[in-house]
Amino acid sequence: MLVKPIRLKLIACMFAALPLYSAASEWSYSGHSAPDHWAMLDANGNYSTCAKGTHQSPIDIPSASAKHINAASASLGIDYQRSPLDVVNNGHSIQANVAGDSRLEFQGKTYKLLQFHFHSPSEHLYNGKRFPMEMHWVNQASDGSLLVIAAMIKSGEKNAQFEHIWNKILPQKKGEHIQISQAQAPDLGRILPSVSKHFFYKGSLTTPPCTEGVQWVLFEQPLQLSADQISAFQSIFTGNNRPASAINQREIDED
Template structure:
């Protein structure tokens, strides 16, 4: 069920449930969390799918039987979130984010620029379960839509629990002020696919990559990249963060378009 969690300064949490009972999607979804399962997994599949032509999103399910969920899944991501279909109700628990500045290594996996964790000191708690941050990466334009509209980019922070279950925080990015928290990463953006990770000399301030207003939509979906694995806990923040026109252009010089189109929502 789709719900919107609003974290306020006071210990009050609201949840908004999508009027349609289920926000499970059919068709295809591409969470670069696919790369989350391990860097090895990402490298194995990286040469077999893309974002255009015969290996583009509409063909992911044909490329490998392991990608069957991309076409046959029932809760695929990303989705279009229509604000008019959201209604308020009380939530049992709030999302808890436990972030601190941390060091990362970065890579160009052929599909995005991805920052991989050096340690497991950052986590989120969703519905009482802890998920450790594994990596974060970017898409342009945004994969999720709000009321049928895309943002310039979208950031995905990918987490896993002890059983390997995935939870992703999605952050919309709009053109605006330079994002200083990403300066060290952007200074060494790998323009070509990398064989080895590049170490960042400065820690990334993860809290600064999230909007101050933590209102967010929650739903069960999938990875947005092959194999489009389902059972992913999605949290998509309503408010965007900013990046400069120069920063957005630098990413688009490497990946002009690396987003999966929104998927149909199956209503119960």
């Protein structure tokens, strides 16, 4: 999210956000390349924040102690649209790179939607409760700063927005890409809960290089996928969640 200094910084941020993983310092969720070892996997120290960072994600959200703020102070406006998708199995998750002009505004700054991806089980917890899955929408502003929208996923009704492409959107093999046209793609604006409060906090990417300074916005109301839809993802990826990090006296806000 690198050419001239400013452009190089933006590109380096984008790579961290997408993310595009380096085979030279490959990481995973188990064994000798599990989260506890991420900081040691890159000889150049690029992953050191994974161990030394003090504002890491995910966390266990303590809703009872969240600071209530005026909803207007959050000023969250989401304008996600139906857009063509490049869906890839990157070996760590199913990631959909988003074309088009989906964006959001938060506290007066505009962020463009780059991609969305999934974790199972959820990375964040709500009062110690973990969900079967979690979905992340990664957004980037023109200055390179990142904002991640997150929603927990629980088992329930079949998700109609994903239903007609769920088999296509889940490439089975690492490196496999599937192109989804705009007409076939889900309406991203209709996937997010229509009515929900939110948690806000400052954290990091949940994958190497664990870059901090990421604004997190978490929907309190979970999404629903059917048991079959959840199982379809878990047949490819399960346990692709980073353990919760210490809050370290960070402020957690709730609108």
